[in-house]
Structures are given as structure tokens and as C-alpha cells.
Amino acid sequence: MENSDEWELLESGLTEDEVKEFLRIQLPKSLAYQTNRDFLCKECFENNKHKAKQQLRKCAEENCPVKYNCLICENKNIASISQKNVHNHTLLDVYNNENGLPEKIKKIINELLENNPKLYPRQIRCYLNNNRAKYDIENITLKNTQISGYVYRYKAKVAPRTNNVEDVENFLANNLYFPTIDPNTPFFFGFQTNEYRPVIGNGSPANHTYIYCTTLKLLQLNCDTSNQEQTLFHIDGTYKITLEGFQC
Ligand SMILES: [Zn+2]
Numbered sequence: 510m511e512n513s514d515e516w517e518l519l520e521s522g523l524t525e526d527e528v529k530e531f532l533r534i535q536l537p538k539s540l541a542y543q544t545n546r547d548f549l550c551k552e553c554f555e556n557n558k559h560k561a562k563q564q565l566r567k568c569a570e571e572n573c574p575v576k577y578n579c580l581i582c583e584n585k586n587i588a589s590i591s592q593k594n595v596h597n598h599t600l601l602d603v604y605n606n607e608n609g610l611p612e613k614i615k616k617i618i619n620e621l622l623e624n625n626p627k628l629y630p631r632q633i634r635c636y637l638n639n640n641r642a643k644y645d646i647e648n649i650t651l652k653n654t655q656i657s658g659y660v661y662r663y664k665a666k667v668a669p670r671t672n673n674v675e676d677v678e679n680f681l682a683n684n685l686y687f688p689t690i691d692p693n694t695p696f697f698f699g700f701q702t703n704e705y706r707p708v709i710g711n712g713s714p715a716n717h718t719y720i721y722c723t724t725l726k727l728l729q730l731n732c733d734t735s736n737q738e739q740t741l742f743h744i745d746g747t748y749k750i751t752l753e754g755f756q757c
């Protein structure tokens with residue numbers, strides 16, 4: 510393979526998991542540097558136009574010019590991987606690129622989330638730590654960031670981010686007050702509900718959209734009787750509440 514601007518197809522017709530496995534054992538360690546979903550799918554043979562996920566990766570070896578282009582049709586779970594340029598280092602027959610959490614831990618987390626989708630990453634970490642013997646994972650280090658990263662990616666995969674009203678309502682439903690909530694964990698309130706499910710108005714004068722968010726800690730500070738002179742309930746908001754990475 511010469512250094513050029515051409516992508517050379519390495520594998521096609523794989524599933525997304527098979528691409529991950531390919532990256533893990535067949536290629537030198539690589540890092541994702543860009544993921545987007547604007548690519549028109551040419552992976553499957555569906556007639557209707559739809560978008561595919563494109564992940565660009567680069568070889569993690571210093572100064573190596575190799576890049577990978579992974580195209581994944583999430584509708585049909587068909588994926589391909591292409592390579593650009595040549596590695597500037599020796600290649601091994603087999604690799605063992607541990608990308609993030611060990612498979613064993615991922616399986617446990619998947620099971621936990623299937624049974625209890627509202628679990629927070631730190632609750633999952635506590636559970637794993639408390640059940641090390643049960644799962645035979647005594648010797649595995651559990652990094653906070655790895656667990657939260659994995660949990661958020663898993664949740665995003667199970668519930669794709671489409672940014673519609675229903676998603677916002679689901680988000681609110683997943684972040685409501687409950688009696689044992691952590692004092693610093695935000696919760697939402699103030700909207701209409703229908704059988705306990707949040708219902709968001711359309712924003713018209715007759716159908717306002719009200720979404721409030723606070724924490725117990727903030728309320729405690731505001732209700733502190735020793736500084737009532739300075740107490741001020743503040744209401745602020747933004748209409749750009751999305752699930753696309755903005756913090757609300
Ligand atoms: Zn497709």
C-alpha cells in the first residue's frame with residue numbers, strides 16, 4: 510500500500526462488533542479522532558437513503574501516517590474498514606489492544622443496565638466493587654472515567670439521540686426527584702405529567718413549556734434560616750436543551 514490519498518478497503522460485510530474485534534487484534538493500536546453520522550450509507554443495499562456512522566481513526570504509533578475509516582450502517586449492522594497510507598513501523602501478526610473496559614466488565618454492565626436502565630455510572634462502579642468476588646473480578650482495576658464513558662455510550666446506543674420532544678421527556682423522566690437522591694444530583698420538576706410521565710407543552714401562550722432543575726443542596730442553601738436576608742430564588746433557563754452534549 511503506497512502513501513496516497515486513497516482509501517484501501519481492508520474488510521467489508523462485518524458487524525460493528527467484528528470491526529471492533531478487528532481493530533483490537535488485527536491492527537496496531539489506533540485512536541478514534543472523529544465520529545460523525547452525516548455519511549450517506551453505502552454499506553447495505555437498502556433503497557431508502559439513510560445515514561451511516563463514520564469513525565476516523567489513526568494509528569497510535571508515533572508519527573505513523575496510517576488512518577482508518579470505519580463505516581457502520583446502524584440500521585443493518587453492516588460495517589467496513591479502510592486504510593490510508595503505510596505504517597512506519599514493524600507489524601505483528603496479532604495484537605491485543607485493550608480498548609477501554611475488559612469484555613467481562615462490559616457484559617456485567619450491559620446486564621445491569623438492561624434490568625435497571627436508570628443506574629448512574631457511580632452506582633454501577635459501587636456495585637462492581639461490592640461484588641468483585643461474585644463475578645471473579647478481584648484483580649481488575651475499575652477506572653471511574655472508563656465506566657462512565659462506557660455507560661453513556663451504551664445508553665446512547667440503546668436510545669439513539671434524535672433530539673425530539675419524546676427524548677426530552679424521556680430525559681426528564683430519567684432525572685426526576687426520588688427520596689434518596691444524592692443532594693448534589695440535579696433533578697427536574699415543574700412540567701405537566703400524565704400518569705407520572707413528563708409531558709412538555711409546545712411553548713404556545715396557552716401551552717407553556719416549563720422545565721425546572723435544581724438540587725437538594727441548592728434548595729437547602731436557599732432555605733437556610735440563618736441567612737434569610739440574602740435568600741434569592743433564581744430562575745433561569747435556556748431553550749437550547751439538547752442531548753447532543755450540551756449541559757443543561
Ligand atoms: Zn445502511
Ligand SMILES: [Zn+2]
Binds near residue numbers: 573574
Ligand atoms: Zn502505524
